[in-house]
Amino acid sequence: MSDEIAELRRRLAEAEDTLRAINQGDVDALVVGEANDPQVFDIGGGADAYHAFMEVMNVGAVAIDQDGRVLYANANLGGALGLTHNSLQGKLMSEVAPAPVALAVDRLLVPPLVGPVSTEVSFERGGEQLHFILAATPLRLSTTLGVAVTFTDVTERVRAEAAEQSERAARAVIASANEAVLVCDRQGIITHANGAAHAVFSGELLGRVFAEAVPLVFPDATGLITAEDIVQMAIQGTAVQGVEAHAPNAPKVKDYLVSAAPLQIGNDAISGCVVTMVDMSQRKAAEKQQLLLMRELDHRVKNTLALVLSISSRTLHHEDTLEGFQKAFTGRIQALAATHNLLAENSWTNLTIEDVVQSELAPYTSGAAGRLVTRDLGRPMAPRAAIAFGLVIHELATNATKYGALSVPGGQLTVQPLPPREGDDRFIIEWRESGGPPVKAPTRNGFGQTVIARSLQYSATGGAEVEFAPEGLVCRIALPLEDLH
CATH class of the missing domain: 3.30.450.20 (PAS domain)
Known part of the structure; x- marks a missing residue:
């Protein structure tokens, strides 16, 4: 056992002496192996050994002195940089390498370089972006200090x-x-x-x-x-x-x-x-809705124009003077327009009976609190019913302003539904005037009475009846249930 320990100590001492001699530059070559198969490595100042070593490396490699000048570069590095082998020797890296590579090498050469350091660099060559990892290690070549830099291509990985x-x-x-x-x-x-x-x-x-x-x-x-x-x-x-x-x-x-x-x-x-x-379901639905609205608009415009022509013709027939025609016709068209405005503001939906009554009577009752009393008129109505009902209310308001409750300061209007009767398919609204002059039945029927009687007769359950009660005019207006929501 003591002999084996002594032999190990001897080999350790020889290895330490060899390493010390290599570091001090006193060894030119190193022989490794058995006596019958020795391998000789040139350690001294000769360049052939590390040249050969660098050429067999499967990555780009270059030896650079402390000034950044190329001492030797292998063929792989020339291929990576797109340069010939000879064009690199003896040149500064800043002169031959792409700018990103030269800058990366300069950063690696910043002293003191005491151990392996690395950085990643990318540059363009032939329209292609290449990526390399640069690793630098201090190198002594005989009496020359330098740096060995390897270029590992990681382009495929990136x-x-x-x-x-x-x-x-x-x-x-x-x-x-x-x-x-x-x-x-x-x-x-x-x-x-x-x-x-x-x-x-x-x-x-x-x-x-x-x-x-x-x-x-x-x-x-x-x-x-x-x-x-x-x-x-x-x-x-x-x-x-x-x-x-x-x-x-x-x-x-x-x-x-x-x-x-x-x-x-x-x-x-x-x-x-x-x-x-x-x-496209929403778009298709919107297109269908738009088409329906266009058809509905076309239908309503035609109906409105026909209604205007009828109003014009009948008003002309019942008025004796041009001034009388202009006043009556303008009032009726304004009433029609007021209802249309209400419908437009409500997108032709959800217009209530209350809305129409308030809109048509606003010119006559504004500023006089308590002259108009309405109850339970919140039911929505269809557009055709709203237009016809608006014309009826306009005629009643015009008559009340001329001869009825609105012609005197103390007069009052009450508009409210009547209690429904069993089996009745109509919604009846009562217009009742009070506090006005005594009422007498007219001697002849004017166009206003025609409008009141006929406007809602587009349906079998629609219409209006006027009662000329002495204490105040009463009108019962029947709205078809099919037009109420």
């Missing part, structure tokens, strides 16, 4: 990481999109589909041919375009934008706006396509 990050970003974008998004490969097979697509189409989508998983009909294409055509056009490089399609097998929404675009990453070839499908 590209793979960028591609992976882009893939994650693309998946996130697709997943968060409100519209259905489906990605297909070059064979038209669905490889990705977001939650909106799965919600729209029942069954498994991934791995299926798009045209089979998502059958579409294009109404405006006269049968010449199919879902398969849309996908193939995109795969071949032709984008398809905003084509209206019908999905007969979709469980809920049936109408979509379909777009398809080629899937191309960077300068790579087209690898598939991306299909987006935007829900």
